[in-house]
Amino acid sequence: MDKHSSRYAVGLMSGTSVDGIDAAVVSITDNPDGTMSVQLIAFENTPYPAGVRQDIFNLFDPAQATVDKIGSMNVLLGELYAEAASSVIAAAGLASAEIAVIGSHGQTIYHAPESEKLHGYDIHYTVQIGEGSVIAARTGIPCVSDFRPADMAVGGQGAPLVPFTEYLLYREAHRTLLLQNIGGIGNMTVIPAGCSQEQVYAFDTGPGNMIIDGVVERLYPGPLTMDIGGAIARSGNVHEELLGLLQQEPYYAQPLPKSTGREHFGSSYIDWLLDQAKLRGIRAEDVVATVTRLTAWSIGDAYRRYVREQDPADVLLVGGGGSYNPVLIGFLRQEMEPYGVKVMTQEEVGHSSDAKEAVAFALLADYAMKRQPNNLPNVTGAARPIIMGKISY
Numbered sequence: 164m165d166k167h168s169s170r171y172a173v174g175l176m177s178g179t180s181v182d183g184i185d186a187a188v189v190s191i192t193d194n195p196d197g198t199m200s201v202q203l204i205a206f207e208n209t210p211y212p213a214g215v216r217q218d219i220f221n222l223f224d225p226a227q228a229t230v231d232k233i234g235s236m237n238v239l240l241g242e243l244y245a246e247a248a249s250s251v252i253a254a255a256g257l258a259s260a261e262i263a264v265i266g267s268h269g270q271t272i273y274h275a276p277e278s279e280k281l282h283g284y285d286i287h288y289t290v291q292i293g294e295g296s297v298i299a300a301r302t303g304i305p306c307v308s309d310f311r312p313a314d315m316a317v318g319g320q321g322a323p324l325v326p327f328t329e330y331l332l333y334r335e336a337h338r339t340l341l342l343q344n345i346g347g348i349g350n351m352t353v354i355p356a357g358c359s360q361e362q363v364y365a366f367d368t369g370p371g372n373m374i375i376d377g378v379v380e381r382l383y384p385g386p387l388t389m390d391i392g393g394a395i396a397r398s399g400n401v402h403e404e405l406l407g408l409l410q411q412e413p414y415y416a417q418p419l420p421k422s423t424g425r426e427h428f429g430s431s432y433i434d435w436l437l438d439q440a441k442l443r444g445i446r447a448e449d450v451v452a453t454v455t456r457l458t459a460w461s462i463g464d465a466y467r468r469y470v471r472e473q474d475p476a477d478v479l480l481v482g483g484g485g486s487y488n489p490v491l492i493g494f495l496r497q498e499m500e501p502y503g504v505k506v507m508t509q510e511e512v513g514h515s516s517d518a519k520e521a522v523a524f525a526l527l528a529d530y531a532m533k534r535q536p537n538n539l540p541n542v543t544g545a546a547r548p549i550i551m552g553k554i555s556y
């Protein structure tokens with residue numbers, strides 16, 4: 164490979180649904196016209212061992228997340244991420260020495276973008292664990308990790324970060340695109356036709372699969388952690404009264420920029436929701452159908468509220484695990500197509516829903532190594548561009 168214009172990078176992502184580690188190897192080429200080309204060479208998803216997943220969930224509860232538990236999980240995740248990186252590098256048929264950098268998102272265990280006062284100071288914070296020093300030591304490859312705090316340090320929400328790379332990879336001259344990720348949380352990036360980097364905007368629409376997964380785990384005790392293929396939702400009916408109640412959640416109407424997480428739509432929200440369902444005597448499959456509809460509605464509502472007027476879109480491209488739930492996608496079509504927005508999945512346009520975020524962190528790391536800013540202030544609300552990521556050599 165030509166060392167000056169092309170290099171290999173690894174991206175590691177483990178998202179809010181805590182389903183495992185996504186690892187991608189990409190080749191990045193700088194084109195003479197200033198654009199860059201990115202090619203996916205290999206991708207692997209390694210589920211977290213069951214006990215590890217549960218231990219991570221325990222860390223979402225501040226009462227259980229003691230410093231020893233956070234400290235040890237930080238190192239354990241560093242080990243698991245290093246193994247995932249080594250495995251995907253081997254799958255790509257490459258040697259460690261050929262990889263320029265690993266970009267690792269880490270595991271978010273807490274996200275508090277709104278200001279809190281502490282001893283008179285305005286504090287915004289976010290916690291992603293998975294020690295970059297361990298990843299670098301095990302693989303022998305420089306690792307960029309812990310991206311979000313830099314953006315927060317200049318007043319941003321520290322999220323979402325992927326839109327920076329979506330602008331680089333997806334922008335089109337003549338079509339306005341909405342990139343909708345449906346992971347644990349749902350997030351939308353708006354890329355207006357022929358836009359500049361400054362004209363991209365993005366925000367979290369609300370829950371992605373988080374509520375669906377949460378109610379399935381509670382209502383169907385056993386190994387099920389998701390509504391596979393939307394099978395449960397398909398067998399149920401939307402309960403309009405419950406839907407109406409859930410739509411009143413204030414996050415949906417909160418102005419931009421905004422981001423959210425498990426602090427908002429996690430286990431206490433699920434407790435409340437299931438109490439409301441019980442009060443009304445709603446059957447389990449109808450609860451799942453209703454929250455699936457709610458998730459699609461929250462995306463349609465966000466489009467109508469924040470985007471439609473100034474940036475009427477041509478296409479909504481869905482990525483993330485939600486694209487494997489046809490009932491959710493069907494509801495999404497009902498939300499978007501009356502407004503002339505075609506709903507397609509990443510796969511339908513030749514990309515990978517699964518690999519997209521891991522690819523993004525490979526690219527963000529590449530920028531950090533080049534000492535070039537990699538946040539989008541317009542998206543995160545940061546006061547200025549900044550280089551995100553901490554480098555472990």
Ligand SMILES: Nc1ncnc2c1ncn2[C@@H]1O[C@H](COP(=O)(O)OP(=O)(O)OP(=O)(O)O)[C@@H](O)[C@H]1O
Nearest residue numbers: 178179180346347348372389391392483484485487
């Ligand atoms: N076959 C499937 N059928 C239904 N749902 C699925 C399927 N596969 C994945 N999902 C859903 O996708 C979720 C995982 O999505 P993804 O891996 O994109 O999330 P994440 O990256 O952890 O989250 P985030 O992007 O919010 O950080 C699962 O928890 C599940 O709800």
Ligand SMILES: CC(=O)N[C@H]1[C@@H]2OC[C@@H](O2)[C@@H](O)[C@@H]1O[C@H](C)C(=O)O
Nearest residue numbers: 179271274322323324325348350422
């Ligand atoms: C704090 C945090 O981990 N946020 C995630 C989460 O999952 C989806 C959405 O909420 C997005 O804001 C973000 O992740 C992606 C990778 C991002 O920053 O673009």
